[in-house]
Amino acid sequence: MIPVLYWFCTEKLSVSGLFIGLLKALRYQVINGRNIELRERLYRVLEGCQVEMIIFDEAQRITPSSMSEIRDIAEVLNISVVLVGTDRLNAVIQRDEQVLNRFMGHYRYPRLDAEGVREMSGQWEKHVLRMSESSNLMSKKVQSLLL
Known part of the structure; x- marks a missing residue:
């Protein structure tokens, strides 16, 4: 999955x-x-x-x-x-x-620093994706890809 x-x-x-x-x-x-x-x-x-x-x-x-x-x-x-x-x-x-x-x-969006990307990712996971299971969007691996 x-x-x-x-x-x-x-x-x-x-x-x-x-x-x-x-x-x-x-x-x-x-x-x-x-x-x-x-x-x-x-x-x-x-x-x-x-x-x-x-x-x-x-x-x-x-x-x-x-x-x-x-x-x-x-x-x-x-x-x-x-x-x-x-x-x-x-x-x-x-x-x-x-x-x-x-x-x-x-x-x-303005250019985001690491903390801004992490915060934005958390908001996406909570309010946009709204999945029953974690999307792993907040994992270190995915966050490193986003930066």
Whole structure:
């Protein structure tokens, strides 16, 4: 069970790069195939791992076609998506009206120090995730990834 998946986006993220990257992050071994096969495999693995939220860091690097796939993942699998990025992320989201409507809520945070990240994570776990079991968002390992 992986309720919250954090993933760092690569530059000019392609659709196959998105699928393969997420499968690797979920420690799935078979990462070859055509996009349609990779998509089906990713959906099965996300469901099997009971992923409820994916955090995409450096999301301004996502191409329009990959952003559409992320929108589909959110809609088809009912997975919450958090896009984290620079101001360029606004331009990426506004290219596609469906993506814009799907990811309408946006929040600006100042740069946080370690204590601020820990506090914000605690608030997310308590008020946003609202899971019956701990998400491990407050664990030292996850906190080190967020910094």
